[in-house]
Amino acid sequence: MEGTLDGGVVRVGGDARQRFYDSSGYGRPDGAGVVLAPVEAAHLLFRDDLDAVDGMDLGKFLAATDCVVRFLVYKDFRERGFYLSPAREGWVDADDTRAGADLVVYPQGNGPWDDEIAYRVRVVGERAAVSASDLGSVVLAVVDEESEITYLDTSRPEMVGHTDYDHPTGIAADLLEDRTVLWNPPKDLYERAFYGQRLAGRGAEGGPLQLSLVETAFLAREGVLDLDGGAETVVERGRAVEGERFDRRLAVYATLRSEGLVPKTGFKFGADFRTYADVESVENLGHSEFLVRVLPAEYAFGPRELSLDVRLAGGVHKRMAFALTDTNGDIDWLAVERITP
Amino acid sequence: MEGTLDGGVVRVGGDARQRFYDSSGYGRPDGAGVVLAPVEAAHLLFRDDLDAVDGMDLGKFLAATDCVVRFLVYKDFRERGFYLSPAREGWVDADDTRAGADLVVYPQGNGPWDDEIAYRVRVVGERAAVSASDLGSVVLAVVDEESEITYLDTSRPEMVGHTDYDHPTGIAADLLEDRTVLWNPPKDLYERAFYGQRLAGRGAEGGPLQLSLVETAFLAREGVLDLDGGAETVVERGRAVEGERFDRRLAVYATLRSEGLVPKTGFKFGADFRTYADVESVENLGHSEFLVRVLPAEYAFGPRELSLDVRLAGGVHKRMAFALTDTNGDIDWLAVERITP
Known part of the structure; x- marks a missing residue:
């Protein structure tokens, strides 16, 4: 025929x-x-x-x-x-x-x-660039150079948690290079709401607390911290070390916190943040559920980097979420996971 | 005091x-x-x-x-x-x-x-750029934004394997976009030396073989393949889709093969290649040992991407190797792994 x-x-x-x-x-x-x-x-x-x-x-x-x-x-x-x-x-x-x-x-x-x-x-x-804004409702079938196929399902996840905490106000903070130290923090700031890390290490009872620049900027804007120059000084320090990426990361951090999630650094996983949906106390912390990478709204993925992020997240039993963030701080969430049809 | x-x-x-x-x-x-x-x-x-x-x-x-x-x-x-x-x-x-x-x-x-x-x-x-050429004999201590420390040991690995194979010559090959098909390949090319992938899938007995562009260019240079325009046509096709990265990847591929290793795509791991040190047959294939990323000799890492690559490799029980490749095709190997001092 x-x-x-x-x-x-x-x-x-x-x-x-x-x-x-x-x-x-x-x-x-x-x-x-x-x-x-x-x-x-x-x-x-x-x-x-x-x-x-x-x-x-x-x-x-x-x-x-x-x-x-x-x-x-x-x-x-x-x-x-x-x-x-x-x-x-x-x-x-x-x-x-x-x-x-x-x-x-x-x-x-x-x-x-x-x-x-x-x-x-x-x-x-695998060599094509894939615009992030085109994803969210399709399965991406990536054909690699040896003609193996990887299937990546894309969706629009709900990023919502149930962590609740009454923030204190007026805590003194020292900005040191690209981090902050609170020499006399209220215990709950770390133990209950999981801000920062104890200077004396993970198991330490009390003592000074270190905060990242995003944590510091967020808490300064909320009125929790009292520091020389206020929130704007922190944001400027952030921009000096990270450029406009800092603004995007801060917008994502603030959105996650306002939705009841607790974002912590995702550095060990090569991500911007890992997130906990429900923190009662650091002592009884569960596993984080998402790895979050912050990207510009108009970002185009290389399939190889997408494969890397998604593979890593799967390997540590977390979901991979991309926060596509425009200059106003508006965020579109994109989740990507490997599937076998 | x-x-x-x-x-x-x-x-x-x-x-x-x-x-x-x-x-x-x-x-x-x-x-x-x-x-x-x-x-x-x-x-x-x-x-x-x-x-x-x-x-x-x-x-x-x-x-x-x-x-x-x-x-x-x-x-x-x-x-x-x-x-x-x-x-x-x-x-x-x-x-x-x-x-x-x-x-x-x-x-x-x-x-x-x-x-x-x-x-x-x-x-x-975590925000510093780290020149690849400075690594190889030090442990990198990366302090992330929340003041957690990741220790990455760097070394110069020996990339040597024991795969041995007598290459045939003059096999007809069809270049199709960014891959090649051999419609009548000798069985051993795949089954013994692990070049390409069966068009009919992993379990297939015989039939057409697909090759990647790097495999094709390497085999064409070795005289194994006979195709329109010869190896240069393949290299030009590779440069058209990948730029000079293709030359670097081909240099690394050829070096690995000449050292008795079998490189296959590392796409599923977000790498350029995974390597097998000792292939007797595809049927009795062991696990691949290294993930290889090909980089320009003068590359500077962001610690976050280094953390991502190394974490992923560790998670799949492989070692992470970077092939720092200059324009002459000379390669310096760098292995990076996470340690706890």
Whole structure:
């Protein structure tokens, strides 16, 4: 059986509708024949269900249509037992094409004639830049240079916790380079609300408390700290060592605290913050749930760095969240996790 | 007991030599007194063994001497039971100051009067850039924004393996976008030497083989592949999609293969390669030992990215190696791992 390339699709006549669409969900009906997207025709060539397209075998067809990366993902879903359709205009819901999906995958047992969708999939090579603002409702299928596929599900997480604490006011603080020391802090500031770290170490009872610059700036703005030059001096110090990244990190820190979460440094995990949803006391601290990386709103990921962040978070049983933060401090949250379809 | 700040050191008279140097390894003898580096004086102030330096308490002294980050690391080693000395000229071996160490740490039970050294420590804040060329013989102590310390040991690893394979010649290959397909490869190319990936998937017996661009360029240069335009066409394709990074990655790939290691993509770990030292067959493949990231020779790390890479490698029980690669393809290897002193 042969097909014909015609304006970006492959047409197959004869009884192709029954053989390819009705029984296996390839393409769209076209009378008794079918119209196939290039990845579908490539897969039928790969399976020897099509003999050729305009005389081309699989190798020549892939070279002619530049669809090898999408073909690999299409093939992988087929091998996992899914039917799926290229997200071409008119083939699938306009919402799905708008969301940047390349493929629409149906639940196992379903097909293009059903209404249900399991995954909206966006396909990229590992060298492509992926705009953060395009993510949040699609599964990213990254095809690496050796043609292995990593599936990253993206969503918009709710960042909400239940930590509650009545902040004191007017505590004296000393700014020392890029950190602060409170020489006589109220015990609860650390033990109850988990601000800072004891100078004498983790197990210490009382004594001076060290704060990071973001903690200091946040607490100074809240009126908790009394320090020379006020919050603005701290923010200036932050900008001096981190540039405008400091403003973004402070906006994220303040938002997390105001939502009842406790953000602490994520340095050991290569992140900006780790977050605890529910802190009653440092003594009875649970595990942190999220790793948070703060990024500009218009950020474009390299798939490799995304793979690194998500892999690390998974390895320590935390979820990876990106805080896409614009210059006004408005934040869009993006969660990314590895899945096996 | 009080000290006096004098040209960057703190002098303490009386019986300070006996109290601080002889019994606890602080400073250097100065008659019956001692000369202390600022971090040492800060630590004695912190312990209340010194009452003041020129009337300053710990807070004022730290503010005046800008040594808070080094003080935190000094204090941490003391709390772990080590004696240590600031790597000041004339206090320690010239080799140690040249290697970029800030602190020289003696084995537990030893002190400045012995010859042995446990760690040469370089101290940085998490916001500092660290030149890769300065690493390889020091332990990097990174003080994060919340004053937690991460210790990263750096060394120069031997990258050598024992994989042996007689390469065939003249195999036909098709370049498709940024990867290659061999439609009729000899079985051993994959099964024995672990080049590429079966198009039909991991478990497939035989069939077409996909190669990455670096694999293709390497094999084309070795005369194994016969493809339109030869190795240069592949290298040009690589540069088109990756820029000069492709040349560096190819140099590292070729070096690893020539040393008997098998490099495969490290994408799932956010690295350039993972390496196997000893491949007999893909069927009986062990675990890969190293994750490799390829960097320009003059690269400067952000401590946070270093923390991310090293943490991830540790989590999957692999060692993290950086291939510092200059434009001639000469490579300096750097291994980094997290330690607890």
